[in-house]
Amino acid sequence: MATTAIHVTFVDNELYIIAIPSNGLASVELFHYKSGFNDPMNVTIVPQHVLPPGNYTLSFVGINWGGPGKWTVSLTGGPAVTLPPTNVVGVESTSVGITV
Numbered sequence: 001m002a003t004t005a006i007h008v009t010f011v012d013n014e015l016y017i018i019a020i021p022s023n024g025l026a027s028v029e030l031f032h033y034k035s036g037f038n039d040p041m042n043v044t045i046v047p048q049h050v051l052p053p054g055n056y057t058l059s060f061v062g063i064n065w066g067g068p069g070k071w072t073v074s075l076t077g078g079p080a081v082t083l084p085p086t087n088v089v090g091v092e093s094t095s096v097g098i099t100v
Helices: none
Strands: 005-021 028-035 040-045 055-064 070-076 090-099
Touching: 028 040, 055 070, 070 090
Parallel strands: none
Antiparallel strands: 005 028, 005 040, 005 055, 005 070, 055 090
């Protein structure tokens, strides 16, 4: 099943989403956003609009600058994405496989 949308609804403080093709060459930054103060957001990325057909690893890198850090991302037609909330300054990351 193809992943048809990546939905980002919360970023505190910074989030990168990077698509890495199955051959490991020519990764693509799909998303980079900075925010804070618990402001919600609503961004939808359609992978088919920016990536050629194929298998990819989506890497999610959340950066917390201080205080509570939280990132909320979901995929339509793809696996669940979990970046746990944190109170620790630093980086949280996870990766999931998708098909475009």
